[in-house]
Amino acid sequence: MNFTNRIFNIRIALFAVLLIVAGYLSPPANAEEDEWKFFLNDRPELWDGYLASCFIEDGEYMWVGTNRQLVFKIFKETLEAVDTLNFSAADMAYDREGNIWMVGSGLKKLVGDTLIGWDQNNFQEIGLPGPYPSYISVDSTGIFWLGFNGEGLVRFDGESCMLFDETNAPFKRLHPFQVTINSIAVDKNNNIWITAVGVPGLIKYDHQNWTVYDSTNTSLRANSYPIIVVDKKNHIWAGSTFGLYKFDGTTWEYFDITKIGVKDPILNVVVDKENNVWCSTGHSTGLIKFDGIEWTIFNQLNSPIHGNQVLRIYVDKKQNVWIQVTHIPESGEVWKQRGVNIYRKGGVILNVDENHSLISQKIVFPNPVNDILTIISEIDYNFYEVIDLKGFIILSDKFDFNKSIDVSSLNSGTYCLRLNNDFISKTVFFIKN
Known part of the structure; x- marks a missing residue:
């Protein structure tokens, strides 16, 4: 390839790059x-x-x-x-x-x-x-x-x-x-x-x-x-x-x-x-x-x-x-x-953040429960709150190693259990016999 052709090809390549950059910088037709x-x-x-x-x-x-x-x-x-x-x-x-x-x-x-x-x-x-x-x-x-x-x-x-x-x-x-x-x-x-x-x-x-x-x-x-x-x-x-x-x-x-x-x-x-x-x-x-x-x-x-x-x-x-x-x-x-x-100027953004996608993970626990409530989850929760149906927090504490909660002192009825870590919170219901 002679020198003239090399210069021509370089110019073509630069022009192509400019077209690509222009495509990224220019607003889309439906902006x-x-x-x-x-x-x-x-x-x-x-x-x-x-x-x-x-x-x-x-x-x-x-x-x-x-x-x-x-x-x-x-x-x-x-x-x-x-x-x-x-x-x-x-x-x-x-x-x-x-x-x-x-x-x-x-x-x-x-x-x-x-x-x-x-x-x-x-x-x-x-x-x-x-x-x-x-x-x-x-x-x-x-x-x-x-x-x-x-x-x-x-x-x-x-x-x-x-x-x-x-x-x-x-x-x-x-x-x-x-x-x-x-x-x-x-x-x-x-x-x-x-x-x-x-x-x-x-x-x-x-x-x-x-x-x-x-x-x-x-x-x-x-x-x-x-x-x-x-x-x-x-x-x-x-x-x-x-x-x-x-x-x-x-x-x-x-x-x-x-x-x-x-x-x-x-x-x-x-x-x-x-x-x-x-x-x-x-x-x-x-x-x-x-x-x-x-x-x-x-x-x-x-x-x-x-x-x-x-x-x-x-x-x-x-x-x-x-x-x-x-x-x-x-x-x-x-x-x-x-x-x-x-x-939203520049385009509406409604995508879901990755840390919120974890909230849909399943939580399994004995329900109804008599004395000990055991949490089985793919997510590592480190703190819990038990809330009655009027919105008052009845129990709250850090999880022990076994991820279990003693609910034997609760009266019979329906309660909310809120599980927390540093990133997400999950609330579920359980029935105390």
């Missing part, structure tokens, strides 16, 4: 479609009349509460509903031990795939003022804070409740039996932040003193604040009738959304780990993103989103944005295109 996924909108028996009221991520699954006395357990990788719970969930939260709690048609703890706790039949046992809390947050000491649409704010320590209303907190009773909480958030200093109907400001409770931030002592000017959240930097974000407010602990900053043509109150706010603020008005505005400088609106005119009314927003660990959308019909149209939409 926009890959950034959006949809579910509950293509199965009328599931989504007709259903609206997602809340979301919470649970490893390889997503729990989706609805307005119709039903919670869906969604396998994220396929977006298939694999189970349902008979519960009307308005809000969900994790406690300090990693348990999921739901409020709505009661206060319930998720143990395995079963809800246990309190509802209209037994809510008075722990001193709840009513059976239907609407909001839940958990502080750094494990205390639950529950917001009610009428009864006020409740502090629940796992055994008993303390009620805060207009008699012992800066709330307003607008109508008989109505002290309504709009939202609850806990900052990194364990302060409790609340917004409430009739209070034209933000309320902070440091477990001793109450402080109201409003137009008398800050630059806040709105009459209503439907939502309050805390970001990773411990900044407070509040949606209002005028736009967004941010508080960094010293200074209040106002972001005017009327500049982008949005005139409705902000009802939903979520801040992701990159400090992008995702919000919606609950009207026909679409999904709004604010990166601290620029605003972006995703609607049916400029994106594949299935509706312009965004009712709920949730961001998972992989930065997927889950939203409940509804298409508001024009004159003569019918309601349509309801469902959950998922967006």
Whole structure:
């Protein structure tokens, strides 16, 4: 091969490499479609009349509460509903031990795939003022804070409740039996932040003193604040009738959304780990993103989103944005295109992590059991908890060499057994004779 031919072949090879690199760097033809996924909108028996009221991520699954006395357990990788719970969930939260709690048609703890706790039949046992809390947050000491649409704010320590209303907190009773909480958030200093109907400001409770931030002592000017959240930097974000407010602990900053043509109150706010603020008005505005400088609106005119009314927003660990959308019909149209939409810039990621795939391994143990419960598992669990059906931990300890548990002291009945190691947790039920 002469020198000229060698140079020509090298040029061909370099050109081929450039084509391959360009293929990897260029976005695929369907990049926009890959950034959006949809579910509950293509199965009328599931989504007709259903609206997602809340979301919470649970490893390889997503729990989706609805307005119709039903919670869906969604396998994220396929977006298939694999189970349902008979519960009307308005809000969900994790406690300090990693348990999921739901409020709505009661206060319930998720143990395995079963809800246990309190509802209209037994809510008075722990001193709840009513059976239907609407909001839940958990502080750094494990205390639950529950917001009610009428009864006020409740502090629940796992055994008993303390009620805060207009008699012992800066709330307003607008109508008989109505002290309504709009939202609850806990900052990194364990302060409790609340917004409430009739209070034209933000309320902070440091477990001793109450402080109201409003137009008398800050630059806040709105009459209503439907939502309050805390970001990773411990900044407070509040949606209002005028736009967004941010508080960094010293200074209040106002972001005017009327500049982008949005005139409705902000009802939903979520801040992701990159400090992008995702919000919606609950009207026909679409999904709004604010990166601290620029605003972006995703609607049916400029994106594949299935509706312009965004009712709920949730961001998972992989930065997927889950939203409940509804298409508001024009004159003569019918309601349509309801469902959950998922967006992530660069492509939605729903694959299952390897450490979660171990959870499906089988666990075998004598059931029912009389005295000694022996665990046989391919997974090496090192700690256990035995929980009764009210959610109280009855027994807990490290495993001995034989992986056995003495349950002879338990009363007859059904119990939950939670097995833990440093990576995963598994919950199963057993019957004590």
